[in-house]
Amino acid sequence: MNASPAFSTKNLETAEQLEAVLRQIGAARYHSLHPFHRLLHGGELNKGQVQAWALNRYYYQCSIPIKDAVVISRFRDRDIRVEWRHRLEDHDGDVGQEGGIERWLKLTEGLGLDTAYVESTEGILPATRFAVDAYVHFVRDRTPLEAIASSLTELFAPTIHEERIAGMLAHYDFVNPSIMTYFKRRLDQAPRDAIFALGYVKQHAHTPAEREAVCNALIFKTNVLWAQLDALYHAYVDGHVPPGAFAPKAG
Amino acid sequence: MNASPAFSTKNLETAEQLEAVLRQIGAARYHSLHPFHRLLHGGELNKGQVQAWALNRYYYQCSIPIKDAVVISRFRDRDIRVEWRHRLEDHDGDVGQEGGIERWLKLTEGLGLDTAYVESTEGILPATRFAVDAYVHFVRDRTPLEAIASSLTELFAPTIHEERIAGMLAHYDFVNPSIMTYFKRRLDQAPRDAIFALGYVKQHAHTPAEREAVCNALIFKTNVLWAQLDALYHAYVDGHVPPGAFAPKAG
Numbered sequence: 001m002n003a004s005p006a007f008s009t010k011n012l013e014t015a016e017q018l019e020a021v022l023r024q025i026g027a028a029r030y031h032s033l034h035p036f037h038r039l040l041h042g043g044e045l046n047k048g049q050v051q052a053w054a055l056n057r058y059y060y061q062c063s064i065p066i067k068d069a070v071v072i073s074r075f076r077d078r079d080i081r082v083e084w085r086h087r088l089e090d091h092d093g094d095v096g097q098e099g100g101i102e103r104w105l106k107l108t109e110g111l112g113l114d115t116a117y118v119e120s121t122e123g124i125l126p127a128t129r130f131a132v133d134a135y136v137h138f139v140r141d142r143t144p145l146e147a148i149a150s151s152l153t154e155l156f157a158p159t160i161h162e163e164r165i166a167g168m169l170a171h172y173d174f175v176n177p178s179i180m181t182y183f184k185r186r187l188d189q190a191p192r193d194a195i196f197a198l199g200y201v202k203q204h205a206h207t208p209a210e211r212e213a214v215c216n217a218l219i220f221k222t223n224v225l226w227a228q229l230d231a232l233y234h235a236y237v238d239g240h241v242p243p244g245a246f247a248p249k250a251g
Numbered sequence: 252m253n254a255s256p257a258f259s260t261k262n263l264e265t266a267e268q269l270e271a272v273l274r275q276i277g278a279a280r281y282h283s284l285h286p287f288h289r290l291l292h293g294g295e296l297n298k299g300q301v302q303a304w305a306l307n308r309y310y311y312q313c314s315i316p317i318k319d320a321v322v323i324s325r326f327r328d329r330d331i332r333v334e335w336r337h338r339l340e341d342h343d344g345d346v347g348q349e350g351g352i353e354r355w356l357k358l359t360e361g362l363g364l365d366t367a368y369v370e371s372t373e374g375i376l377p378a379t380r381f382a383v384d385a386y387v388h389f390v391r392d393r394t395p396l397e398a399i400a401s402s403l404t405e406l407f408a409p410t411i412h413e414e415r416i417a418g419m420l421a422h423y424d425f426v427n428p429s430i431m432t433y434f435k436r437r438l439d440q441a442p443r444d445a446i447f448a449l450g451y452v453k454q455h456a457h458t459p460a461e462r463e464a465v466c467n468a469l470i471f472k473t474n475v476l477w478a479q480l481d482a483l484y485h486a487y488v489d490g491h492v493p494p495g496a497f498a499p500k501a502g
Contacts (some may be wrong), residue, residue, distance in 0.1 A: 131474075219495070227493070234484065242477050
């Protein structure tokens, strides 16, 4: 009764087979395939729809360091905690030094959204909050191995970021290079993070069952990203904005 | 920037004002107003779409006793635990005695869904899982007062159940009275539960801030219900079924 997946999580005897299946999962389910991104990157959205995307995505951005702090809290192994800690710095920055969240607020500000309103998160779609919070709960409630595995969508992020930077700059007169610095920065950060996480799961998933759990953690995370775009598409492309959510000015 | 709500959570000096605002929230945001329910109750869905609704809603049904067990676990007051315990019995039944979950499986079976597949929940929309799990996490993480307040959607349930029973029996040849027993039973159960929960929050919310928290817990819960229907509408009415989710047979 299910759409048949483009991969099987049943043949996972080796770390190399695990990596191959993880890459198949990304090729089949990463949100670069979502219709909303085709519209966003192809210049087919109006400013209000791009605002809705950036406003909702802010909740994901500002939840990532909370998620990463939970991941750190799962490890008694100091080396992992030290390695993972730089993710907090990447997103939160430091005293007098901007991080990813501030860079995202440059994007929302550049799109004409009030920063206090964005930071309040009061206008986001409930479905955005449910999906993002599910990610934080996942890394708290599942095994440390699954917590790290759920970050593996970063393996597939650079391509979509390059596509997004080029597409948004080419198509939207309300987008300029200075507000796209978040994505430019992630082009360096995401691969480093992904390489560590991939190496970790290949080394620490010892059995086919553990490798399947790693694959399912990545599938879970692709669902977290996909569900956010489904909700944006339903509300702001098909026009079913739920009660209390951000309502763009006509345009 | 927000759609202006049909109520204010700012004028909450008394228990009576609290009840009035709670009823305004229900009138403005309960999912009886959702377009998907108009289609469902009006006979405008095909069998596959009704199957998708029942399959996804099963995940909500089978999570309710887990949610209620968490609520019970929040109270050191034996009387509340005893009062709330009958909700577990209503949904789980007893040895040799069916409960709400079994009645829901009669509905899905009557709609032609394989019970093992329904119970596996593998075909549900990720957005359904995120929304329902958010409800379980809410009653665990918020105050006991908010945990009870989030059940207050039951104040508004009898009307939608009557509408659903009449509408589905009138419009769908694949629906018969025996598979609608879940809703008939809830017509008695929900009011009893709602009256207790309403009395509890009116008695135990002592300050305007606590009454506002009660209102926000009800708004949260209306969002949990609304988001599930948004996801069903997007996937099965507009036809954007996400990867891995239930795909109805043509019909």
